[in-house]
Amino acid sequence: MRVLIQWLFSLSLLLPITAFSKVVILSNYPLQKNNLESTVNKENYQTIVEILRSLEEVKNVSVEEKDEQITIKVERYPIIKSIKIIGNMAILRDKILSYLTLYEGAPLKETDAKSLEDKLKELYRENGHLEAQAKVNIQIDELGFVSIEIEVREGDVFFIGGGVYKGSSLDPNFLDERLGIIKGRIAKEGELSRKVFDLQDIYLSLGFWDSFAYYEGLQKAKMERPFWRVLLPIDPNIKRRPLRLVGALAEGIKNLLSHPISTLKAISGKGKLAYPVFYVYEGTRYQVFFEGNSFFSPQELLKISGLPQKGIDIFSLEEAKKSILNAYRSKGFFDVEVEYKQEGERILFSIREGQRYNAILDDQILPYDEEKLKKKLEEMIEQLWAEGYILAKGEIKTNIDRDKKLVDVSFDINEGKKQILKTIKYVGNNKDIAKIFREVNEKLPAVYSSTLIEQLNLRIEKYLKGNGYMEGSFEAEAMVEEEEDVINYIYTYKVLEGPRYKAGLDLYYGAKVTRSRELSYMTVREEFYSEKTVDETLYNFISSNLFIGVKIDTFIDTDKKQVHRLIKLQEDKRGFYDLGVGYNSQEGLILDLNLGLKNLFGIGLSSILNYKRSEKRETYSLNFEDPFLFTRKLWFKSNVFKDYQEHRVYTLDTQGFALSLGYRITRYTSFGPFFSISDNRYLGTSARLNKYGLFLLREYKDDIFNPRRVHYNSLSFLKASGDLNYTKAELNTFYFIPITTNLNLSFKVSGGSAWGSVPIFDRYFLGGLTNLRGYSYEEVGSPTGGKSFVFGRMELEVPLKGSFVFVPFYDVGGVEGSSNRLPRDIKHSFGFGGGVKTPVGPIRLDLAFPGERDFLKKFKLYLSVGYIY
Structure with missing residues (x-):
């Protein structure tokens, strides 16, 4: 009795701790509907913290332990509730929101209105509105929902008036044509600024090898007279006249339809022009001449020399000479001589090619060509690899006879032995893993390939992780059997599965209307975790037609050998409609109405009405269906129709009524009754x-x-x-x-x-x-x-x-x-x-x-x- 009293007294001391210790989640703004708060306890709160940190809308999570209470403090980003845009005529709402990465229902991580204004002005500058202004107003309520108002003053569209080239001695019209700067086109600042790279290439191609160019910006101007080029922005790079005129006319019509006010202002002489301004340091314009060359053209030799990229100095000229010599010798001109001399900006290369040597290969006499010989050797090596000689390598050996102008060519190839992957053995009792090895062995024996081994390793890893063996691993031992001309590889795999992790918590986040019981019906759950149940769960949620966004994340608990799942949901709009009016000669005037209601009462019940009325007949169909009728096992469909x-x-x-009710015997099999009443x-x-x-x-x-x-x-x-x-x-x-x-x-x-x-x-x-x-x-x-x-x-x-x-x-x-x-x-x-x-x-x-x-x-x-x- 005394022992019992002492035990009860000890228990009474523990009661306050166990009864009153708890875990609470506090957030600066209310979290979206979830079951995390009802699920969290002292045993799993660390997992809940990890899951909360994974949420896109959560900025920070901290944990505080005080007075036997664990408090999880969550700092949540504001959630965008509504976005209103006014003043946008030239750019559609969807394009603006996409550029600003703003979407209703998404967290707002950047609350600085000025940065959004600058980004929006940048979008408009890219579309020709160089003076566009934007005002962004962000309002956050006490529940953490954001209302964004965007006001845009687009201003006039600026049209290209031509390029300005400071420091250039070349004709601006010539440079405009080469750069594709077309007068009358819309001035898109980013596109024009990137023309500086093309401008640099033009100068290099013309011999200005010491030149450099940079972009200064756009020079804006008001038109002083009518600017008809907005209706016919001709691209001179299109050589064929009909195509050039048609293209210009099409672009002019596009200007008029897309920006009617700015285009009409330009025609009347009251529009806006923009001139991209480039600064060019030309330097010396070099001229390179070649004499004595017949095998290579001057253009080929200039490219081989590399002078346009390196510029002109004693070192680059010596490198150019060496490059030209090597190019000739690779084509069989072994007696070639190259000299050069420079007189100011004029450089002359004198070439004495000499006679081209022939190559003797396999009793064939052909002009010597090092590139073709290397290609032939590569083909021979690749053929040996395909036959299993994967260690084969070779080199080209030459013996030059300068008297006979001949090159005796031979290929020195070391084949090695064939490398054959003979078989891959599996040590273990897992039937699914054994099946993987059987499928691989069906392709063997085969030429040894590390790719095949890597693919097998990936399949094993995928199977282990996909079926809950989170600590699973494998070892492979290779044994070699050497024959006269073949080396056979035999692999033996030992797969260590380890403990199989069980299915842990199923947590839901973001479903506002759908009831938790309905969510559980859609969730496929087994004793052990598997990727298959994740895929089937995802399929159930998507095919229910209730959600526009579904994502399932997994979290591994190594202590408890469990895998927890977080199912993040974004519900679709509960109602929708579509109204169409048409006409055809058979039916006459046609009215077509579609009306839908989803997720009625939060239980997944959906209804769709299709009504069609023409001058000849009337048809309709009113459907009700629920893929999970109060249970994971039942589903039903009904239809009132004409x-x-x-x-x-x-x-x-x-016309009549039809009803079918299904019971899922297994995941894939259903049976049940159906019934209908109809007048025909x-x-x-x-x-x-x-x-x-x-x-x-x-x-x-x-x-x-x-x-x-x-x-x-x-x-x-x-x-x-x-x-x-x-x-x-x-x-x-x-x-x-x-x-x-x-x-x-x-x-x-x-x-x-x-x-x-x-x-x-x-x-x-x-x-x-x-x-x-x-x-x-x-x-x-x-x-x-x-x-x-x-x-x-x-x-x-x-x-x-x-x-x-x-x-x-x-x-x-x-x-x-x-x-x-x-x-x-x-x-x-x-x-x-x-x-x-x-x-x-x-x-x-x-x-x-x-x-x-x-x-x-x-x-x-x-x-x-x-x-x-």
Whole structure:
């Protein structure tokens, strides 16, 4: 009893510490909605501090421990709430904000209004408004939100009046033409200032090798008379007269449309001109002459000499002489002599070339050319490397016979032994890692390549880090087997996985409306961390269509062997609309309205209304859907609709209601019921139908964003009652799988049957883009459609250069009027397509032919985007 009392007394002393010690987060401005503040405790506060420091809007984080309380102090940047710009006529709002790097919702790290004003004036100077003024007003409220008001006084646009060249003896018009300074163009200060480098090159090309030039600035002036060149800024560098006039006229029209007031002022003589001013120190203008040369032209010799870049002095002239001698000797002129003399600015090189020597190589006699010999040696070495002699090296040996003017040439090549990467062994029991080694060994034996080893190392590292083995490492031992002409390398890898880190905290930051429970439904979480769950989580957030910005950062806790995730979110606008009015001869006047509401009640529920009204008909579709209906497992879609469809042999007016509810059995597989009520008008009759049934759907991608393997399988059973009674069952299977590194196979198999009084709009037809591409839309099965069908498609995707692919394909299928037997009249079509792979799927153009006589005359063309299931 006494021991118990002592234990209770000791516990009472500890209670104040454990009960009242806490961690709080204080910020100068309120942080965006998050669960960091509700999650932080004494055990994880250091991780929370690290995460807070990673936020772009956080300037500084400090920690203070006092009176058994841990206080995390956060200094947050102000957040831009609104930006108002007035006075901008010549430059669009988006371009201004992009240049200033200001965006609504972004942190404002630079609160100095003057620096923003200077930057904005710089933008306007780059667009010809040399006297533009800007006023920026920044207001920060008590919650840390920023309102920015930008007032711009653009002023007149300045037009180029021509260049000013101080210290130059050359004709200004000549320099204007060479520099591309066109009178009548808009004066863009930065572009004009960079002309100084071209000006320096012009002077060097003219022999002013001691010259230098610099840019002084723009000289502004008011026009004294009408300046018509703004309507026809002619570029004399365009030699062909029609093109020159058309280009000038197009630029003049652009001036008038983009800057009408400034252009009209210029025409009336009241506009503004700008003259770029350059200062030039010309120095001496040298002239270099060459005599006695026939193999090299004077221009080639001047370039070889390097004098324009080095200038003229005794050292540069000696270097030029040596360079010319070496150039001639490399071409077989071994008796060449070069002399020079200088008389003021005149330099004369006298060359006695002599006879060009021939080279004897492999019993062939050719003019000696050192450059060609080196290239031939390089090709021989590269061929040996390709054969496995990666240590091969060689040199050119020459023996000059000056009497016969011949050079005996031979290649001294040391091949060494072939270096072969024979096999790479893996010691361990991890099946996924073993698979990596199997794939690498499929390419072996091969010429030894360090690149292949580096790629393997990267794959191992990616696997370890991507599956939570944050402390994983590997060792590689190389064993050499030497044969007579071959050295075989055998690598043995030991992969040390270490502890597998578990999934830690899932923290959310920035979601203002979406509820935390809904966020957790979108988050894919397993016991252990993996990059795959990160990608799937990212995909869920993006595909929910609720967010315009999603970023997931990871933080490693080595003490607890955990990986924490911070999911930073930027919600999209909750409402949007689009209104369009058009006209065509078939429908007449058309009104098209789209209205959408997202994230209703913060649970991810979205609604989209599409309403279309023409002089002939009215259609609409009101959709409700939620990809995560109160749980990670459920999803639903519903639709109230009125629709019109045109088919090959009938038209269909339908209106009604449809609902489908799905339950995710696994991450990729769902099943559930669907139900619809519809009124249908077709072929002069009508039918009210109640449809209900079940579906089973599986859609798999091995990589969410860049899949190499895609599976799509669907099975559905439908029962219709009402004015007509019938039953339908359909199966659809699509696979896209890699066969080899450079070859992919895709195939589709589908079929279905219908029993009872099946209306034409629920019968089967084939033909068109999605099936039997060699036939027109719904051509197979016309005119009444069938009660059963089968279809198959096979394609080979052959990668070409870059993202381009070539795709030969073959389609086969048929439609049968009876539901009790398989189709007997089987059609087939074939063809090929070409396209490019993009993030949204392949963009393809297909050319298809029917399997009939004269098929070349019956081809079809199709343009498609994405995978066609």
